[in-house]
Amino acid sequence: MMALKKQSSPPLLLAVLALCAQMAAQAPEQLPPVTVNSRAGAPVGLSGFGDAPATRLPLQAQRIDAERLAQLGSQGLAALPMLDASVSDAYNALGYWPQLKVRGFDLDLRFNLRRDGLPIHGETALDLSAVAALELLKGASGAQAGTSSPAGLLNLVIKRPDAPRLDLSLNWEQSGTLGTRVDWARREGDLAWRVNASASRLDPWLRNAKGERRSLALATEWRTDSQGLLEAELEASHQSQPSQPGFSLLGERLPDPASLDLRRNLNDAAWRLPVVFDNRFASLRYTRQLGADWRLQLQAGQQRTRSDDRVAFPFGCDAEGNYDRYCSDGRFDLYDFRSENERRVTRSARAVLQGRLGAHRLQAEALGSRYRLTPQRQAYNYAGSGSVFGGGTSQAAPELTDENTLRRERSQELALTDRWSISPAFELFAGLRHTRLQRAAARTDGSRATDYPQSLNTPWLGASWQVAEQLHLYANAGQGVESEVVPNRARYEAPGTALPALKSHQLEVGLKAGSERVDWSLAAFRIERPLWSDLGACDSQPASCRRVHDGSAEHQGLEAQADLKWLGGGLLASAQWLHARRRGAADAALNGQAPVNVPEHQLRLALRQQLAQGLQGQLQLIHEGPRGVTQDGALQLPSWTRWDAALRYDAGAWRWHLGVQNLGNAKAWKEAPLSFGHHYLFPLAPRQWQLGLDLSL
Numbered sequence: 001m002m003a004l005k006k007q008s009s010p011p012l013l014l015a016v017l018a019l020c021a022q023m024a025a026q027a028p029e030q031l032p033p034v035t036v037n038s039r040a041g042a043p044v045g046l047s048g049f050g051d052a053p054a055t056r057l058p059l060q061a062q063r064i065d066a067e068r069l070a071q072l073g074s075q076g077l078a079a080l081p082m083l084d085a086s087v088s089d090a091y092n093a094l095g096y097w098p099q100l101k102v103r104g105f106d107l108d109l110r111f112n113l114r115r116d117g118l119p120i121h122g123e124t125a126l127d128l129s130a131v132a133a134l135e136l137l138k139g140a141s142g143a144q145a146g147t148s149s150p151a152g153l154l155n156l157v158i159k160r161p162d163a164p165r166l167d168l169s170l171n172w173e174q175s176g177t178l179g180t181r182v183d184w185a186r187r188e189g190d191l192a193w194r195v196n197a198s199a200s201r202l203d204p205w206l207r208n209a210k211g212e213r214r215s216l217a218l219a220t221e222w223r224t225d226s227q228g229l230l231e232a233e234l235e236a237s238h239q240s241q242p243s244q245p246g247f248s249l250l251g252e253r254l255p256d257p258a259s260l261d262l263r264r265n266l267n268d269a270a271w272r273l274p275v276v277f278d279n280r281f282a283s284l285r286y287t288r289q290l291g292a293d294w295r296l297q298l299q300a301g302q303q304r305t306r307s308d309d310r311v312a313f314p315f316g317c318d319a320e321g322n323y324d325r326y327c328s329d330g331r332f333d334l335y336d337f338r339s340e341n342e343r344r345v346t347r348s349a350r351a352v353l354q355g356r357l358g359a360h361r362l363q364a365e366a367l368g369s370r371y372r373l374t375p376q377r378q379a380y381n382y383a384g385s386g387s388v389f390g391g392g393t394s395q396a397a398p399e400l401t402d403e404n405t406l407r408r409e410r411s412q413e414l415a416l417t418d419r420w421s422i423s424p425a426f427e428l429f430a431g432l433r434h435t436r437l438q439r440a441a442a443r444t445d446g447s448r449a450t451d452y453p454q455s456l457n458t459p460w461l462g463a464s465w466q467v468a469e470q471l472h473l474y475a476n477a478g479q480g481v482e483s484e485v486v487p488n489r490a491r492y493e494a495p496g497t498a499l500p501a502l503k504s505h506q507l508e509v510g511l512k513a514g515s516e517r518v519d520w521s522l523a524a525f526r527i528e529r530p531l532w533s534d535l536g537a538c539d540s541q542p543a544s545c546r547r548v549h550d551g552s553a554e555h556q557g558l559e560a561q562a563d564l565k566w567l568g569g570g571l572l573a574s575a576q577w578l579h580a581r582r583r584g585a586a587d588a589a590l591n592g593q594a595p596v597n598v599p600e601h602q603l604r605l606a607l608r609q610q611l612a613q614g615l616q617g618q619l620q621l622i623h624e625g626p627r628g629v630t631q632d633g634a635l636q637l638p639s640w641t642r643w644d645a646a647l648r649y650d651a652g653a654w655r656w657h658l659g660v661q662n663l664g665n666a667k668a669w670k671e672a673p674l675s676f677g678h679h680y681l682f683p684l685a686p687r688q689w690q691l692g693l694d695l696s697l
Contacts, residue, residue, distance in 0.1 A: 045117060046135040046155040048144045048417045048431055050354045050363050055514045058429050058462030058474035060086075060138040060523050060559060066159070069128055070169075071646075071659075076128045082622060085574040085602040086138055086559055091673040093682060094206050095243035095275055097124055099673075102138055102151035103527065104555045104580045104598040108482075110371070111148045112141075114155040116283060118301040118348045119145075119369045119411075125277040127237040129181055129198040130217035132159040138559075140480035140506035140527060142458025143431030146367075146413045150480040150504040150527050158233055158283075160219050161185045161192035171692040176203035179213075190223040202241050205685050208265040211241025211274055227289040235281040240274045242267055245314050246673070246680030247388055251328025254635050255681075257667045260388055262683040269312035269334065269386070271396035276308040294355035303346040309339040312394065314386060315678055324678050330388040336397040339378040339404060346371050361419040373407040376400070377444050403443040411437045424466075429476075431460040437483065448488040452498035456481045472512045480504040484532055484547075491538060491545045499547065504529040510559075520562040527555045535586055551584030553595060568610035577601045594628045596674040601625035614651055618659075620644040629672040629679060640668035640684060657692040661685065 043051045044061040054061060064083055072079040078098035081087045090099040090106050100107045107113075109122035135155040141148050167183040179200035186193060195218055202211040215237035222230045245266045247255065283301035290296055314332040316323035326332040348369035355362055377400040384394025415433040422428055435456045442449035462476035481501050488496035510523035533550035557578040564571040580598050582590045594600070605621040622642045629635040646659035665687040673680050 044135050044137065045157075046114065046137050046144060046153055048363060048365070048415065049419050049429060050361055050417075052361070052419055055512050055519075056427065056464050056472060058464045058476045058510075059508065060510065060521065060525075060561075062136055062561070063157075064134045064136070066132050069131060069134065071657075072128075077126055080134070082620075083574075083604065084136065085576040085604045087136070088597075088599055088602065088624070089671040089673075089682070090597065091246075091675045091680065091682075092671065093244040093246065094204055094209055095211065095241040097122060097126075097277075100151075100154075101598065102136070103525065103557060103576075104578050104595060105149050105151040105527070105529065105553075107151045107154060108149040111145065111482075112151060112153055114153060115281065115301065115303070116158050116285070116299070117155065117352075118283065118299060118350060119367075119371075120156075120281075120301075120303045120346055121305070121344055121371065123344060124279055124305045124307060125213075125237070125239040126156070127198070127213065127215040127235075127239075127279070128156075129215050129237075130159050130196040130219070130233075130235055131156050133157040139508060139525060140478050140504050142479040142481055143415065143417065143433055143460035145480075146411050146433060146435030146437065146456065146458075147481055147483055149482060150506065150529050158219060158235075159183070159194055159196060159217075160231065160233075161187060161194040161221050163187075166697040168695045168697070169692065172690070173204070174689045175205060177201065178203075191220070192222075193218065193220045205263060205688055206244055206265050207263050208268040208272075209242050209244065211239065213237070213239040213241075229287045231285045231287075233281070233283055235279070237279045238277070240276045242272060243275045243311050244682075245311060246682050247326075247669075248314070248332070248681055249325035249629070249635070249679050250330055250388070251320065251322070251325065253328070254629060254637075254669075255330075255388070257669055257683055260683075261390075262667065262686065264388075264390070266314050266332075266386065266388065267312050269383070269394050269396075271336075271383075271394075272312040273308070273310040273338075275310060276306075278306045280304040290355070294353070297350075297352045297354075299351075300349040301347070303344075305344045307342045307344075309337070309342060311337050312383065312386075313337045315676070326388065331392070332386055332388070333382065334384045334386050334392065334394045336379055336381050336383040338398055338400075339375055342373065342375040344371070344373050359421045361421075363415075363417045365413070365415040365417075367411075367413040367415070369409075369411045369413075371407070371409040373405070375404040375406070375444065378402050378404045403445050403447070406442050406444060408440045409437065411435060426466070427464045429460075429462040429464070431478075433458045435481075439483065439485070441485075448495075450485050450488045450496040452485060452496075454483055454498055454501065456483075456501055458503075470513050470515045473510075474512065475509045476506070477508075478506050480506070480529075486547045490542045491540065492534075493543045493546050499532065500549070502530050502532070516565070518562060518564045521560070523559045525555075525557055525559070529553045529555075531582075531585075533586065548586075550586050551582060551591070553580065554583050555580040569608050569616075571608075572604070572606040574604040575602065589632060593631060593633045596628045596631060596679075597672050599624045599627045611647075614649055616648045616650070618644075618646040618648065620646075624670070627672060629681075631674070637669050637672050637681075640666060640670065642666055642684060646690075653696050655694045657690070657694075659690040659692075660687060661690070662687045 088101045090101045113120050113122045138152040140150040141153045165185045169181045171179045181198040184195045197216045200213040217235035219233040285299045288296045313335045317327035350367045353364045380402045381397035383397045386392035413435045417431040420428040438453045440451040458479045460478035464474045467473050484499040486497045506527045508525040512521040530552045536545045538545035560575045562573040603623040607619045611617045625639045626636045643663040644661045648657050668684045669681045670684040671682050
């Protein structure tokens with residue numbers, strides 16, 4: 001058992017557990033089938049342990065299905081923090097690619113995302129129209145990924161032909177977002193196909209942020225014989241929308257959100273252009289049953305994206321000599337940022353062999369992937385000034401004055417996992433992954449080139465013990481790994497040198513239980529992640545800066561999940577309490593400080609209840625505790641709470657939904673990311689109404 005530092009009791013977690021126990025005791029003996037957020041007994045393929053039920057896995061992983069995802073509306077992946085208390089925002093801006101944290105660590109957009117198990121990058125807008133479910137694995141994931149941050153992994157499970165269907169949907173959101181979707185599937189003998197198409201006119205609550213989104217996806221399968229299945233899928237999507245810069249500190253003070261027009265888009269200069277994302281995906285998968293106990297799966301995929309990243313970008317206050325916040329009177333410097341025609345390509349191939357030898361269920365995996373980023377020169381030019389209160393003067397400055405960065409990476413991975421059933425009640429889980437990578441980068445003019453190889457090993461060990469018929473006790477210990485290089489700039493000592501790998505370490509213990517009345521889990525975890533910092537003068541003088549190992553980030557926490565069911569309704573509950581601190585930093589003032597933009601606790605409650613035949617009411621609570629704004633801990637965002645409500649009516653072939661988000665129209669700063677060396681503030685979205693109609697033919 002890990003030792004958690006002594007802290008005050010997390011009252012939100014205790015309240016959730018007490019409520020679970022009380023309502024489970026009052027639940028009736030027999031319950032009808034209920035559609036829920038995640039299926040506790042369903043396997044999570046991302047785990048690396050084959051078809052092991054999630055309730056028996058010695059880790060925290062869940063599957064969020066398409067019905068629940070559809071309730072997120074046009075927000076898509078950016079709204080994932082609404083569903084799970086371990087997930088929070090990390091510079092999550094409208095019109096831009098979503099950035100998230102899990103257990104207080106950033107979900108690395110280049111290394112922590114998968115699509116049907118294959119690596120993809122998230123530096124784009126990922127459409128969810130063709131996604132059947134999201135799989136979220138929490139914590140250090142070295143057994144499942146070669147390099148990744150200790151946040152975990154997020155896998156997009158693509159819709160495949162399952163049964164004949166024709167589903168149509170139409171959705172409206174205040175102030176004028178309108179979207180439509182089609183999901184059509186057919187089967188003819190051994191051949192089946194499924195088409196998903198969507199189109200949206202985007203007009204969100206944020207002013208001057210109108211845009212458009214569309215997607216088209218095709219998935220096919222062909223049963224070659226009784227033992228073989230060949231699957232192929234293609235997807236293309238497009239999004240164009242002006243992005244949302246954050247507000248900021250005004251001098252030394254945290255502005256009151258009630259004193260500002262939070263609907264104002266600071267990216268409202270007359271010359272601003274939309275951010276444009278174009279995505280293409282393609283994959284091929286062949287699955288072969290090799291007798292009764294073994295299965296082989298071969299898979300290959302490609303992701304090609306193009307983006308135009310453009311914004312009238314507020315940054316700093318030269319008049320007051322502050323470049324990490326706005327002026328005390330609300331003014332800011334405005335820059336014309338343009339990085340157009342960024343092209344990214346990810347290619348991967350994977351072979352997985354699963355089988356059984358006596359009491360051992362084995363999985364062997366070989367994975368090869370390549371990533372390439374090829375941008376052109378970029379613009380980052382002073383264009384004038386603005387103010388959070390309105391006004392200011394500026395003009396476009398699109399000259400390509402700044403070099404961009406070209407990147408290439410090649411990775412080869414071999415992994416083996418073993419699920420060993422020592423007895424009917426006790427199972428041991430082990431995994432080991434070996435990774436060889438080659439990374440290279442250079443500026444667009446060929447300068448500051450780096451190129452280095454590295455070999456990494458990441459072990460993982462877990463155990464699950466069935467202490468009662470419906471109760472499992474588990475523990476795990478694992479590693480995650482990240483790769484770092486000294487920037488190839490003259491001011492650094494040993495520029496371009498590969499640094500020792502950043503190996504994070506995780507310990508976790510927990511309980512899981514499942515029954516007809518309630519599925520629940522409780523986990524305690526500790527993750528320690530080493531950090532690198534730049535020390536020295538770090539000025540224009542050669543070798544004035546050293547990049548060195550500089551202490552660690554230590555995150556300790558408790559997570560609780562529960563899904564209660566009773567006749568006609570249920571409750572989904574999720575809570576996290578997190579004690580995250582900096583340790584061992586050369587700057588003693590940072591030691592003991594909480595990381596910026598990481599909430600101390602989070603709570604999600606979603607109540608559903610049948611009100612009449614076919615009519616269901618839903619009420620959701622989203623609560624986030626205080627989080628740090630500055631690294632010295634001097635400023636914090638206060639806690640905030642949001643209520644959402646909805647009515648859903650099911651008349652068989654058609655269903656309608658009426659909902660409202662932020663029912664009380666609460667005003668708050670929902671997050672405070674430190675990004676590009678600047679403190680930003682993003683507001684909670686105001687009250688918004690939603691209306692939807694679904695038709696099944």
